[in-house]
Amino acid sequence: MSRTAASAGQPNYRLIRYVLLAFLVIWLVFTLFPLYFAVITALKPVEEINRMVPTFWPETFRIDNFSGIFADPGSLKSLIDSIIIASANTALSLVLGTLAGYALARYLRGALGENLAFFILSQRMFPPVAILIPIFFLFDATPWGTDSYITLILLYLVFNMPLATWLMMVFFRDAPKELEEAAYLDGYTPLRAFFKVTLPLVVPGMISVAMLCWIFAWNEYLFANLLTGTTVKTFPVHIPTFVAGSQTLWNFVMAFSLVAMLPPVILFIILRRYMVRGLSLGVVKG
Amino acid sequence: MVGIPILVIVLIVIYPTIWMFYHAFHDTNMMSLFRQDWQPVGFQNFEAVLTSERFRNSLWHLAIYLTFGACLQVVLGTILALILYESVKTGWMRVVLLIIMVLPMMLPPSITGILWRFLLQASNGAVNHILLNVGILEGTERIDWFSVDLSLWSLVIADTWQWTALPLLIVFSGRVSLPPAVYEAAKVDGASGYQVMRRLTLPMLREIIAIAFILRFMDAYKFVDKVYVMTSGGPAQSSELPVYIAFQTGIREFQVGLAAGYAIIIFVGAALIITLFLQYLKRVMRNAGVVD
Numbered sequence: 001m002s003r004t005a006a007s008a009g010q011p012n013y014r015l016i017r018y019v020l021l022a023f024l025v026i027w028l029v030f031t032l033f034p035l036y037f038a039v040i041t042a043l044k045p046v047e048e049i050n051r052m053v054p055t056f057w058p059e060t061f062r063i064d065n066f067s068g069i070f071a072d073p074g075s076l077k078s079l080i081d082s083i084i085i086a087s088a089n090t091a092l093s094l095v096l097g098t099l100a101g102y103a104l105a106r107y108l109r110g111a112l113g114e115n116l117a118f119f120i121l122s123q124r125m126f127p128p129v130a131i132l133i134p135i136f137f138l139f140d141a142t143p144w145g146t147d148s149y150i151t152l153i154l155l156y157l158v159f160n161m162p163l164a165t166w167l168m169m170v171f172f173r174d175a176p177k178e179l180e181e182a183a184y185l186d187g188y189t190p191l192r193a194f195f196k197v198t199l200p201l202v203v204p205g206m207i208s209v210a211m212l213c214w215i216f217a218w219n220e221y222l223f224a225n226l227l228t229g230t231t232v233k234t235f236p237v238h239i240p241t242f243v244a245g246s247q248t249l250w251n252f253v254m255a256f257s258l259v260a261m262l263p264p265v266i267l268f269i270i271l272r273r274y275m276v277r278g279l280s281l282g283v284v285k286g
Numbered sequence: 287m288v289g290i291p292i293l294v295i296v297l298i299v300i301y302p303t304i305w306m307f308y309h310a311f312h313d314t315n316m317m318s319l320f321r322q323d324w325q326p327v328g329f330q331n332f333e334a335v336l337t338s339e340r341f342r343n344s345l346w347h348l349a350i351y352l353t354f355g356a357c358l359q360v361v362l363g364t365i366l367a368l369i370l371y372e373s374v375k376t377g378w379m380r381v382v383l384l385i386i387m388v389l390p391m392m393l394p395p396s397i398t399g400i401l402w403r404f405l406l407q408a409s410n411g412a413v414n415h416i417l418l419n420v421g422i423l424e425g426t427e428r429i430d431w432f433s434v435d436l437s438l439w440s441l442v443i444a445d446t447w448q449w450t451a452l453p454l455l456i457v458f459s460g461r462v463s464l465p466p467a468v469y470e471a472a473k474v475d476g477a478s479g480y481q482v483m484r485r486l487t488l489p490m491l492r493e494i495i496a497i498a499f500i501l502r503f504m505d506a507y508k509f510v511d512k513v514y515v516m517t518s519g520g521p522a523q524s525s526e527l528p529v530y531i532a533f534q535t536g537i538r539e540f541q542v543g544l545a546a547g548y549a550i551i552i553f554v555g556a557a558l559i560i561t562l563f564l565q566y567l568k569r570v571m572r573n574a575g576v577v578d
Contacts, residue, residue, distance in 0.1 A: 013479060017373065020369045020372075020373065021369070021373055023365070023366075023369065024366060024369045024370065024373065024383075027362075027366055027387070027450075028383065028386060028387065030447065031386060031387055031389065031390060031447070032386060033412075034390075034401055034402070034405055034447065035389060035390070037405060037412050038401055041404070050410075051410065052409065052410050053410065053415060054410050054411070054412050054415050056412075096290055096291050096294065097291070099290065100288045100290065100291040103288045104288060108288065114568075114577055116288060116292075117577070118564050118567075118568065120291060120292075120295065121564075121567075122560045122564060123295055123299055125504040125507075125508075125556065125560050125563075126299070126508070126553070126556050126557075126560070127507065127508030127510075127529050127552055127553070127556055128508065129508065129510060129529045129532050129533050129536075129549065129552065130302075130303065130306060130532070130549040130550070130552055130553045130556075131298075131299060131302035131303060131306065131549075132533065132536060132537060133302075133305075133306070133536045133537070133542055133545065133546075134301070134302035134305035134306060135298065135302050137305075138298070138301070138302065154294075154298065155298065157294055157298065158298055158299060161291055161294060161295075162291075162295070165288075165291050170576050173576070173577075215392070218394070219393075219394035219395065219396075220394075221394060221395065221396035221511050221514075221515075222510060222511055222514070226537060236394050236396045236397065239396075239397060239400065240400065240515070250404055253400060253404075254401075254404075257393070257397045257400070257401065260394070260397070261392055261393050261394075261397075264392040264393075265389065265392045268385070268388060268392055269385055272381075272384075272385070275455075276455055276456065276459040279452065279455065279456060279501075280456045280459070280460075280494070280497055280498070280501075281497065281501070281567075281571075281576075282571075282574075282576050283493070283494065283497050283570065283571065283574045283576060284456055284459045284460050284463065284494055284497075285459075285463050
């Protein structure tokens with residue numbers, strides 16, 4: 001009885017398997033096509049892009065588009081600005097997050113500490129639009145004004161610091177407490193025990209946090225577009241400026257986007273395992 | 287040590303929120319802000335927001351966007367992750383396919399918006415010409431992806447292209463970490479593929495899928511980058527989300543009081559959803575051993 005049911009189901013399963021595989025392939029095509037088109041657009045001359053019928057393989061290759069984008073001195077500067085802001089913000093988020101995460105994991109294990117941790121985490125989920133206007137006035141009143149590195153470095157703490165604090169708390173909780181206690185018995189001061197024993201244990205976690213913070217800061221557009229733009233200009237703000245008259249220079253836009261996409265992609269390929277843990281707030285071990 | 291992050295949050299989040307609360311009850315605009323002179327207006331701003339058709343439409347857009355953007359992405363991501371796990375057994379192939387599928391997530395959201403605006407151009411956009419080549423469109427027929435009917439859907443497409451990778455990545459890693467012993471037992475008992483999926487895999491992944499959903503939902507709720515670069519909420523406000531209106535009234539039209547009204551309503555909405563989610567998150571995190 002059960003055997004007939006199973007054998008009757010057999011061809012059905014094969015069909016389902018093919019349907020599922022086909023779905024996976026379709027999704028891969030859907031994912032890759034826009035990226036493929038961005039690549040070939042970055043290699044075309046403007047005239048070819050502006051034709052009424054787009055070409056799906058470049059007739060003329062213009063590899064010099066990639067050097068062409070840097071003819072505008074603003075391009076290189078925008079990448080450097082982005083690197084400065086993302087790196088400084090990451091460093092700051094990591095330091096603050098590590099300290100706070102350690103305190104939450106070791107000293108504040110009660111209900112108060114837990115509520116505090118969830119409160120900090122909830123800050124990451126709030127829509128930043130709700131605070132845009134006062135943020136503008138807040139930074140306008142500071143001596144450095146809105147259009148400066150410090151503005152964005154501090155502002156990106158809004159979303160990066162809660163994440164860093166939460167994740168570092170998770171990683172410190174995972175680190176065995178016994179080693180630290182053993183260090184105390186050996187006469188280590190709390191500070192020395194922290195730096196010599198506990199901190200090395202959470203280095204993988206710190207890599208994960210640093211990478212996520214860096215990518216989020218690197219990709220941010222809204223705050224950068226509204227608050228900065230003259231002295232400081234990050235690359236997402238710079239990209240829409242590739243225009244000639246009313247015409248968008250799509251080849252430059254795409255070439256520059258691809259260049260800007262490289263750091264996050266490389267980070268992801270190398271540090272994939274660390275990333276999943278961070279993205280799932282520490283739940284999935286990756 | 288926790289003090290410093292709390293201080294930072296108070297300074298750059300709590301203080302601005304209080305500021306917005308205050309101005310939500312005043313008739314503040316650009317002029318009055320510079321003259322430091324504004325009048326209390328009671329609940330007028332909230333009334334204006336809640337009775338405006340623009341806001342009600344945007345709530346409808348948000349509902350569509352959250353259903354087809356966020357929810358669909360989690361469903362798609364879960365399905366794709368499980369297909370990838372079940373049907374691709376070679377280690378390096380899995381990694382390569384996973385990296386390919388996660389690529390869109392690495393692109394800045396604003397640039398994703400620009401890229402899709404380019405692909406969906408009506409006259410010489412790549413998407414319309416593919417549809418022409420496969421025969422769905424004919425002759426001079428073109429789909430206007432940024433028309434009143436479709437612009438919200440164009441946003442959904444671009445967003446799905448980018449963010450399906452997040453649930454995919456999370457669920458895939460979750461599936462990898464499930465204990466193989468359970469599956470061997472099921473195999474010995476002669477469970478069918480469907481039964482294993484239905485009775486084992488999905489229940490064991492439930493909390494992980496829920497986390498992916500919560501993360502996507504909250505991101506989608508505050509989503510504004512792509513609206514800004516792809517459609518600017520248009521045409522005729524057909525792709526406006528509440529967050530975008532708040533942004534537009536505050537930053538472009540500088541009706542600070544009204545924008546604060548929007549912001550506070552959005553804020554309260556977010557607070558309600560977050561509280562709800564946090565209750566669940568606490569449970570999940572306890573089960574996963576992340577907190578006590």
